[in-house]
Amino acid sequence: MVWTAALFFIVVPLVNSEDYCYDEPQCDPYAWGDMYPSCHPLLEELHSPINLDHQMTRNQSLEYLHLEGFDEIQTGHWTLKNNGHSVVMEVGGGMSVSGGGLPDVYHTIQLHFHWGGPASNGSEHTVDGRRYPMEMHIVNMKSIHPNLTAALDDPTGLAVLGFFIDVVYADNVHFGLISQKLSSVAYKGQTTKIKPFPLMNLLPKHNMSQYYRYYGSLTTPPCSQVVVWTLYEVPVYISWSQLAQFTSQIFSTEEDAEQVTPLQRNFRHIHSTFGRKVSVSKDAKLLAGAAGLPLSSALSLLQIILLGSFIISGL
Template identity: 75%
Template sequence: MTIWTAVFLMVILSYIEADDYCYNEPYCDPYAWGDFFHSCHPLLEEHHSPIDLDLHMSRNTSLDALQLEGFEEVQGGHWTLENDGHSVVLLVGSGMSVSGGGLPGLYHTLQLHFHWGSPATNGSEHTLDSRRYPMEMHIVSMKSIHPNVSAALDDPTGLAVLGFFIDVVYADNVHFNYISQKLSTVAHKGQVSKIKPFALMSLLPKHNLSQYYRYHGSLTTPPCSQAVVWTVYEVPIYISWTQLAQFTSQIFSTEEDAEQVTPLQNNYRHIHPKFSRVVSASRDARVLLATAGRPVSPSVVLGLFHVCLLGLLTLVP
């Protein structure tokens, strides 16, 4: 090893330690995370996320709609919106919880965050029958028996994450404006802004919350702890092209005074094998199981037509 190679490696290692991880540089992107975070290495039979939600699943009739306590209410105080250099995170404080729907306990909701692509690429973490959506939103909740997240990460079911695909139409989602209109205040890494609480349910496809897919997996960011009960909903949230562009073009992974400003784009982890894991469709899940040769009702056909039409709209530049 030459002295210059050694110096280069020292610089890279110091950068990794200071900045944790990245998405777009070979030395710190998701394929390299295992070099610096042991639990991110996708060893055989380990339960990593995200995965492709394909036709190889069975229906579990015991999986009904989750109980989302406090999601219909406007919480007191203020919430905090933050750019942590890897995503935009909304810290929602206390007052909301998730339970039921086959979850092993009560989970207190902590935060939600987003994953997205670029102006030319989609960026959801999970894929639905190999389709990647423009964005994905994760609502993160911690099992109530744990005093903190560190303790929860040692429990295979310590966290419950609700995943929502985000698709694009032409009209603004007025409820999503609660977040999108504040993005300019957290455009750069490290910026924090107060946000007025709103009913979180207003963001969600509330008439389709009994339609989802369930599996056990991991965090999709370091330390990639295999401590997550995933609930991924099949009906997406819809936002406008303008609202999508606020993420893909106007959020940066660098600080405001950085010499070179870098857009935060394609902040998603690659798809991982399911191996022997069981992936279940909820009692009312429709899209994937309907396409597997089962009888399809007229209402499902209409729903599939709507999904396909909106999918075509996302291809329009």
């Protein structure tokens, strides 16, 4: 599917890479609306990202999505690129997403990442007000559209699968197929080839029926409100060292820039749901107990519970 590969250069970046940023007042997310009206939070009401809390509705019809080709090794090569705003992997053709309440079949185009800094978390969506260290987005375009321009005129033109990323001490071997290549795309504009692998290996394959669903927007300019969001409840786990490769070794500037700038905190701020319905899949835990909390928060909660039990037993 040649057209799918070509779309990569249109999807990310969606606008001139000099037109927006994350860390300078004149072009950060709060200023995007000055140049891109659809990004203005007071003019439009379907913005992303949002906070996921207990104000959600269970939908028994939301079951597994069908991820066609995700278990297979695709032909050719994938391309990893630093576009100055994120690290993006173009996956070409051969994969699609359907079912699970999606209104159509969507062709998979690319995936990219959002992260924080060496001492701060950086997922775009939050869970009960808490951020995970990273968030991965798999971008898919409705198959009936010939190009992105047409998809951006469709209220459900894109389907994005979002995955929270948390940290443990051991490396994620599958994720290493990407992280080991990051040194080749450290600076803006750099690209490298990646040998395709089963994309399902990156995902929480045993918990793929647990997710949240809502209608929102792109989280980068032009902030088009055309996205069917599917956010998976169970995170992907990588190591601290793999996380550090993003937060400390990726730059938003070109290699020959007078002053190189680390690419950090590349996430958009949280927006109000404005009464939008956020649905919970049939098997999701609905943020029950510590299930919806980042690992560090879950451990803190466990410590509090254990401490409380110790105090009570000593009374």
